[in-house]
Amino acid sequence: MAGIRISGARRTYGSSGGEVHAVDGIDLKIADGEFVVLMGASGSGKTTLLNLIGGLDRLSAGRLEVWGTDLAGLSEARLAGLRMTSIGFVFQELNLLPELTLQENVALPLEGAGVPRAEARRRADEALARVGLAELGPRFPDEVSGGQQQRAAIARAVVGERRLLLADEPTGALDSATGTQVMRTLRELCDSGVTVVVSTHNPANAQYADRVVRMRDGRIDGITAGNSATAGNSATAGNSATAGNSAATGNSAATGRSA
Numbered sequence: 001m002a003g004i005r006i007s008g009a010r011r012t013y014g015s016s017g018g019e020v021h022a023v024d025g026i027d028l029k030i031a032d033g034e035f036v037v038l039m040g041a042s043g044s045g046k047t048t049l050l051n052l053i054g055g056l057d058r059l060s061a062g063r064l065e066v067w068g069t070d071l072a073g074l075s076e077a078r079l080a081g082l083r084m085t086s087i088g089f090v091f092q093e094l095n096l097l098p099e100l101t102l103q104e105n106v107a108l109p110l111e112g113a114g115v116p117r118a119e120a121r122r123r124a125d126e127a128l129a130r131v132g133l134a135e136l137g138p139r140f141p142d143e144v145s146g147g148q149q150q151r152a153a154i155a156r157a158v159v160g161e162r163r164l165l166l167a168d169e170p171t172g173a174l175d176s177a178t179g180t181q182v183m184r185t186l187r188e189l190c191d192s193g194v195t196v197v198v199s200t201h202n203p204a205n206a207q208y209a210d211r212v213v214r215m216r217d218g219r220i221d222g223i224t225a226g227n228s229a230t231a232g233n234s235a236t237a238g239n240s241a242t243a244g245n246s247a248a249t250g251n252s253a254a255t256g257r258s259a
């Protein structure tokens with residue numbers, strides 16, 4: 001597998017005397033196409049780990065490979081290029097630009113990468129359709145619900161060829177029914193081949209995952225199989241039941257943890 005390989009990862013903030021070990025020795029492998037939930041209390045290091053995986057931040061020590069590339073070896077420009085083409089982020093706060101339609105918001109990363117406008121908008125429509133918003137492209141963010149805005153942000157995160165989606169508390173600002181819709185959308189994207197890593201406080205979100213990684217004080221406290229088999233996703237039932245536990249099935253062998 002290519003996937004994500006993290007070994008001995010540390011991220012320390014501050015100077016001597018006032019150091020915070022936000023990520024404090026993490027070993028984890030995430031297979032392509034896997035859905036991993038990072039669960040833990042505030043301050044346990046979830047956001048820091050997501051930012052490291054996505055190349056928004058750099059390790060203090062250890063090694064982190066994404067699709068076989070050691071991120072430490074990439075210049076800022078190469079990292080930015082990797083994010084632009086292959087990695088999408090979704091945050092808790094809705095961060096669509098209010099003066100642009102949903103379609104224009106979703107097309108923005110492609111236009112930023114030099115894709116001609118008409119083509120960018122065609123692909124934006126495809127991405128909106130993938131998250132169940134095919135009809136809503138012409139609307140402005142304040143003309144749709146909070147959950148629809150978050151799904152549009154997810155469409156923007158996966159537009160084009162992006163195959164890794166990192167979502168930091170994507171349901172944190174939503175009521176539970178709307179949060180459920182958003183998690184289902186993430187699960188469906190995963191089932192279509194996108195690797196998804198979600199940070200959350202909410203135990204209910206574990207049901208969408210193939211694996212749940214529990215974090216505490218910058219470390220992994222335990223890894224369990226998620227419950228995605230019970231979330232109506234027969235396509236992933238096999239993986240989630242065995243991920244990390246068995247060498248007998250293709251994916252699970254690759255997702256074994258070393259934490």
Ligand SMILES: Nc1ncnc2c1ncn2[C@@H]1O[C@H](COP(=O)(O)OP(=O)(O)OP(=O)(O)O)[C@@H](O)[C@H]1O
Pocket residue numbers: 013014020021022023040041042043044045046047048049199
């Ligand atoms: N830029 C920074 N400078 C100093 N300390 C930081 C920085 N970013 C994070 N930290 C500290 O690192 C630890 C981990 O923070 P992080 O944001 O990764 O946790 P989290 O699990 O995502 O928390 P939350 O659920 O509240 O977002 C915390 O103690 C935090 O205060």
